[in-house]
Structures are given as structure tokens and as C-alpha cells.
Amino acid sequence: MKYMIFAVMILFTLAACSKESMDQQVNSNQIENTPAVEKKASYVIEYVSFAEGIPDYSMDKGTFSERMKDENYIRKVYGEMFEVYTIKELKALLTKQLHDFDKRFLIKIPEVEAPIEQIDTILYDIIHENSMIAGTLLLTDFTYENIKDATYLSFENLFTVNAIEMAAIQPKIEEILQSLQLEEKNDIDKLERIHQYILDHMIYKEGETVLTDHSPYGFFINGEGVCQAYAMALHMMLEAVGIESLYVVGDIAGTGDDDVLHAWNLVKIDDIWRHVDPTFNDDGEPTRFFMKTDFEMGFTHVWDQTKYPAASSI
Structure with missing residues (x-):
């Protein structure tokens, strides 16, 4: 035994x-x-x-x-x-x-x-x-x-979230997407509007955090959270409008601290994958990490590239 x-x-x-x-x-x-x-x-x-x-x-x-x-x-x-x-x-x-x-x-x-x-x-x-x-x-x-x-x-x-909380999130997603009037927009326009909505309606949670600060519930219900809440909010809304998205796990390069971990998104637009980091775009520079290649993100972000599709230059 x-x-x-x-x-x-x-x-x-x-x-x-x-x-x-x-x-x-x-x-x-x-x-x-x-x-x-x-x-x-x-x-x-x-x-x-x-x-x-x-x-x-x-x-x-x-x-x-x-x-x-x-x-x-x-x-x-x-x-x-x-x-x-x-x-x-x-x-x-x-x-x-x-x-x-x-x-x-x-x-x-x-x-x-x-x-x-x-x-x-x-x-x-x-x-x-x-x-x-x-x-x-x-x-x-x-x-x-x-x-x-x-x-x-x-x-x-x-x-970080449960089934009841997820059920509360779904109507909120529908409400937000309806308010953005995305029906006649192309994918890049949809991405830009959803991304900007998150930046406009999310408060980054400093200091000690609780589970909901790391979950999509943090954004959709509480309007605050850390990188996971940002990335999951973007992922879920993009998926809801038919845009392929991935939640990326990695860390911040050069800190020398393995605890400084991070999450962001890979987004597929016109069959091309690009990185979007809504957390660090929410600092007055909304395009700093928007639609970036692996090479561009590689100066500041670290991730297991073997587990994600390449965001390469064309």
C-alpha cells in the first residue's frame, strides 16, 4: 500500500x-x-x-x-x-x-x-x-x-472565485458590452474599447489583498483588484465578443524577486497574436504595452514561451 x-x-x-x-x-x-x-x-x-x-x-x-x-x-x-x-x-x-x-x-x-x-x-x-x-x-x-x-x-x-460569483459576473459582462455598442466594430476597435473601459473603471488594489482582488469578481463587481483581475476581465470580455484571448502567466524581468509575479493577455487579431498588459497600461500610458510582439514584451516581461503561441514580427 x-x-x-x-x-x-x-x-x-x-x-x-x-x-x-x-x-x-x-x-x-x-x-x-x-x-x-x-x-x-x-x-x-x-x-x-x-x-x-x-x-x-x-x-x-x-x-x-x-x-x-x-x-x-x-x-x-x-x-x-x-x-x-x-x-x-x-x-x-x-x-x-x-x-x-x-x-x-x-x-x-x-x-x-x-x-x-x-x-x-x-x-x-x-x-x-x-x-x-x-x-x-x-x-x-x-x-x-x-x-x-x-x-x-x-x-x-x-x-479565487466560485460558481455563484461567476453567475453574478455574466450579466455584468453583457451590460458592459451592450453599453460599448460593439456590433458594427471590427476586432481591433472592439479590443481598444474593451481595454479602455477596463482602464477607466478599474482601481489597482495596493497593499494587502484578499481573494476577490485576484479574481474577475474584483473587477466586475468591486471595480478593484490586481493584475489577475485586470487580465481576467479583459480575457472574459474579449471571449464574449468572439476574440480569441489567452491569460498569460509570468513575472517582471530584472527584479531579482521571484515573488514579483504577473499576469497579462495574449490577444489574436486578424490571425496575429499580440501581447496586451492592461495592468501596466492603467498608469496614464494606455498603449505602453498594447499589441506588442514577444520581442517588445521580452525587455520587461518573462514567461514560458513554449506554452503560448508566438507573437512574432511579420
């Missing part, structure tokens, strides 16, 4: 996105000729010994093995137990449950040697392939154990 606990922290959702630190980096006198992205790699997921913020529901319920035999416990804690047989099925199920903001779910894999060592890679790929997950998942913690002829995976997740 094998029993292990892993915790995977999605680090960028804790980012301070300090505008002051960014302003120090974009001083034209300090910019070198080589984009920073060539100098430094960025990795989003790392193992930690324990993910604080996720309550333990199993301390007084016996061993993991005993809990898996208790149908009442499974029904009460997880609702149901999912069963998958392949890596493809596992990835699809994880994607669905995380996209649905499922705080707790249980998966059974009917083989003793389940691909536990691949889960961190699977999660890493899921995050970079699904902007809604990347922009809302704060922590994910999983426990696994081999019991007889199967492996059981128990996931505990913490999100």
Missing part, C-alpha cells in the same frame, strides 16, 4: 503585481538590447509541503483506505467518485472539474500503478491550455493511495 500527499501551488495568483517595481523596469535608460525572456525561465507550478488555505476534512475519519470503503463518507465529502482509465480521460476530467470550480473531487484509476508522477505535468498543461482555470485556480492539493487493484486520487482546490 502506498500513501502520499502532494500539494501543488499555483504561484502566480499570489502575485503582488507591484506597479512601482514595474515602473523601475521600464525606464528607457535601463533597457538592454536583449529581451529578458532569453535570460530567465519561468515555471508556474512547484511542490510545497502543505498548501495552506485548504482545510483537512479527513483527520477524524480513519485511514484513507477506510474512507474509500465508506460510501456515506464519499457521498458526503465528494458527492460522487469518478473513474478514469487513461491519461487522456484523466486530463479531460481534471480540466472539467477545475473549470467548474469543484473544490473537492475523488478519482478512481483501476490500475495499481497509476501515473502519479505525471500529474504535475498534466496540471501544468491544463493551466496553460485553459485561461479560465489559470486565472482562477489558487491552490490544488492531491492525495493518492493504491488500494488493491486501483489508485484513488483525492483533490482539494482553492479558487
Whole structure:
């Protein structure tokens, strides 16, 4: 029998996105000729010994093995137990449950040697392939154990937003888009109007933050937040008008501080990808990081370019 606990922290959702630190980096006198992205790699997921913020529901319920035999416990804690047989099925199920903001779910894999060592890679790929997950998942913690002829995976997740809050956001998006009168506009006009609306109606949250400051709820309902709220607001409204967008995870180049993490957007206009950073455009210079190539963004931003489409020069 094998029993292990892993915790995977999605680090960028804790980012301070300090505008002051960014302003120090974009001083034209300090910019070198080589984009920073060539100098430094960025990795989003790392193992930690324990993910604080996720309550333990199993301390007084016996061993993991005993809990898996208790149908009442499974029904009460997880609702149901999912069963998958392949890596493809596992990835699809994880994607669905995380996209649905499922705080707790249980998966059974009917083989003793389940691909536990691949889960961190699977999660890493899921995050970079699904902007809604990347922009809302704060922590994910999983426990696994081999019991007889199967492996059981128990996931505990913490999100910056929940399904009820998301339901409140949707009518707000529709209201905003209707007010912008985008029906007869081309994609670049739509992007410019949505981007400017965010700059006009968002207050950057300085100092100590709470979960909603990192979520789209922060913008759409409270009108304030940090880089994640800016980027998710732009992503969700662009997707709503049919413009392809990606939530980008990275950090600020040259700070020497791995905690100064950041989020912005890649936007596809006329089949060409370009970077847009609404957070740092909300500082009196709305086009400073608007429709920029990888090379242009690389002087001040760092991201894993292998996980995102290229924003190259034509």
C-alpha cells in the first residue's frame, strides 16, 4: 500500500503585481538590447509541503483506505467518485472539474500503478491550455493511495472565485458590452474599447489583498483588484465578443524577486497574436504595452514561451 500527499501551488495568483517595481523596469535608460525572456525561465507550478488555505476534512475519519470503503463518507465529502482509465480521460476530467470550480473531487484509476508522477505535468498543461482555470485556480492539493487493484486520487482546490460569483459576473459582462455598442466594430476597435473601459473603471488594489482582488469578481463587481483581475476581465470580455484571448502567466524581468509575479493577455487579431498588459497600461500610458510582439514584451516581461503561441514580427 502506498500513501502520499502532494500539494501543488499555483504561484502566480499570489502575485503582488507591484506597479512601482514595474515602473523601475521600464525606464528607457535601463533597457538592454536583449529581451529578458532569453535570460530567465519561468515555471508556474512547484511542490510545497502543505498548501495552506485548504482545510483537512479527513483527520477524524480513519485511514484513507477506510474512507474509500465508506460510501456515506464519499457521498458526503465528494458527492460522487469518478473513474478514469487513461491519461487522456484523466486530463479531460481534471480540466472539467477545475473549470467548474469543484473544490473537492475523488478519482478512481483501476490500475495499481497509476501515473502519479505525471500529474504535475498534466496540471501544468491544463493551466496553460485553459485561461479560465489559470486565472482562477489558487491552490490544488492531491492525495493518492493504491488500494488493491486501483489508485484513488483525492483533490482539494482553492479558487479565487466560485460558481455563484461567476453567475453574478455574466450579466455584468453583457451590460458592459451592450453599453460599448460593439456590433458594427471590427476586432481591433472592439479590443481598444474593451481595454479602455477596463482602464477607466478599474482601481489597482495596493497593499494587502484578499481573494476577490485576484479574481474577475474584483473587477466586475468591486471595480478593484490586481493584475489577475485586470487580465481576467479583459480575457472574459474579449471571449464574449468572439476574440480569441489567452491569460498569460509570468513575472517582471530584472527584479531579482521571484515573488514579483504577473499576469497579462495574449490577444489574436486578424490571425496575429499580440501581447496586451492592461495592468501596466492603467498608469496614464494606455498603449505602453498594447499589441506588442514577444520581442517588445521580452525587455520587461518573462514567461514560458513554449506554452503560448508566438507573437512574432511579420
